[in-house]
Amino acid sequence: MDAVGARAVPAVNVTPGELVRSARKEQRLTLAQLGAVTGYSAAQVSRYERGVSPLTDVVVLRRFADALGIAPQALGLTPQPDVRHGRVIGPTAAYPRLPGPRVADTNREDGEDPVRRRQLLANLAVTAVAAAGAPLTSGGKPPVHEAALGDVLIGRLRDAMLGLHHDIAVPPAAALHTELARALADFHTCRYGSLAVRLPRLICAAHARATDGDGLEHGGLLARSYLLATRMLIKLDEQQLGWMAADRARQTADASGAPLLVAEAARQLAVLARKAGWHGQAMSLALTAADHPGLRSGGPACAAERGLLIQSAAYTAARAGDADGMRELTDEAAAIADELGGTTLLRDHGGGFSPITVQLHLVSAENSAGDPSAALAAAQAVAPRNLPSTERRARYYTDIATAFARWNRRDECIRALLAAEHHAPEETHARPAVKSLVSGLLVSGRTTTELRGLAARVGVLAR
Incomplete structure (x- = not known):
């Protein structure tokens, strides 16, 4: 229905969602009928009307205004822009394309101890070579500084994104896809020492190939590399670089034209918005992406991505204090997971999507909603051995450790952290969330030999 000449709907003390619901009921449309016209599911239309999902996005508001004949001004919109010869006249918000890195040779130490940094990077290089199956030149096993892995990985990703790696050999495109598969395997198995070498080099080499016109942007390699970098930076609580990586993931995903990559980039932007405290924007990003026609008309993988996006919105609701909305x-x-038959899909997106990963996500969400007893109850339905990766198993044990800590069950918290360490030592030692949890245990009560040893290994207590 054309909104031109539409009647104005009174907007005093009425939310946009209430205006939409009023206009829909007046026209005797069901939620499903309005959803079919606007491109959203009935559930999503209901969330918009009830205010569960903030109705703030201009594109979404225009869809409802056009479909229901609501005057744009009643929804806080300006009139439609002037369009001439198929072009919008006036300011636009086109997303900028990402140029390849052009920075030449540098010799910076960035304020770090040069000797210590070189030693760390040398050790990490040996670790990466070993992970790739190449022979080592030395017969001895170097010491692994796992508590510092996070800082080293952040530093190397920073330099790669700034174009400061100048000694990168550029292999053929097929080899780069193999390297990406290895980097993803490093992430899933929590081999962050190897990842700290492999992923930055992959990003630099992929940029070089894309700049040479090899068309890797269309294959999604750069997008997938930046999506992995974003996940790692979020895990390491490095939000500043996380935004930079997520921005590039979005650009390269858009360039690839792959709906799954575009949706996953939106999901990671929603995670960062949530961590910044922008709950309304995070909810809008996730749920709008979940109802994109490109996902709704796709196959099982697209349905799984929709599930991941809705999961992300659930976690945001928990962080915003809306436990009912979260559930x-x-x-x-x-x-959605049940409809897909229980198979784990999209292992490289958010750790995979299946009934058990949804249940694991519920453990985290109940913790965020401030209900440790509900988190532990949800955890009882998760068999860690059935989770799809080492990284997800480490997340399970860290989540239940968090719940035990909030309940002041210190011994059980420490046992859960030791279980996480057993499965994924590099993840446990490098992750800031674990460091914070262990620091809290140190200052909040009695310490044990086990706790002091763990604290030393995660780098919050001098040996």
């Missing part, structure tokens, strides 16, 4: 959205994600 409603989690139930919606669980229903």
Whole structure:
């Protein structure tokens, strides 16, 4: 329905969602009928009307205004822009394309101890070579500074994104895809020493190939590399670089034209928005992407990505203090997982999507909602051995450790952290969330030999 000449709907003390609901009911449309016209599911239209999902996005508001004949001004919109010969006249918000890095040779130490940094990077290089199966020149095993892995990985990703790696050999395109598969395997198995060498080099080499016109942007290699970098930076609580990586992931995903990559980039932007405290924007990013026609009309992988996006929105609801909304959205994600038959899909997106990963996500969400007893109850339905990766198993034990800590069950918290360390020592030692948890245990009560040893290994207590 054309909104031109439409009647104005009173907007005093009425939310946009209430205006939409009023206009829909007046025209005797069901949620499903309005969703079919606007391109959203009935559930999403209901969330917009009830304010569960903030109705703030200009594109979404225009869709409802056009479909229901609501005057744009009633929804806080300006009139449609002037369009001449198929072009919008006036300011636009086109997303900029990403140029290849052009920075030449540098010799900076960035304020770090040069000797210590060179030693760390040498050790990490040996670790990466070993992980790749290449022979080592030395017969001895170098010491692994796992507590410092996070800082080293952040530093190397920073330099790669700034174009400061100048000694990178550029292999053929097929070899780069193999390297990406190895980098993803490093992430899933929590081999961060290897990842700290492999992923930055991959990003630099992929940029060089894309700049040479090899068309890797269309194959999604750069997008997938930046998506992995974003996940790692989020895990390491490096939000500043995380935004930079997520921005590039979005650009390269858009360039690839792959709906799954575009949706995953939106999911990671939503995670960063949530961590910044922008709950309304995070919810809008996730749920709008979940209802994109490109996902709704796709196959099982697209359905799984929708589930991951709805999961992300559930976690945001928990962080915003809306436990009921969190559980409603989690139930919606669980229903999608059940419809997919229980198989884990999209292992490289958010750790995979299946009924058990939805349940694991519920453990984290209940913790965020401030209900450790509900988190532990949810954890009882998760068999760690059935989780799809080492990284997800480490997340499970860290989540239940968090719940035990909030309940002041110190011994059980420490046992859970030791279990996480057993499965994924590099993840446990490098992750800031674990460091914070261990620091809290040190200052909040009695210490044991086990706790002091763990504290030393994660780098919060001098040996």
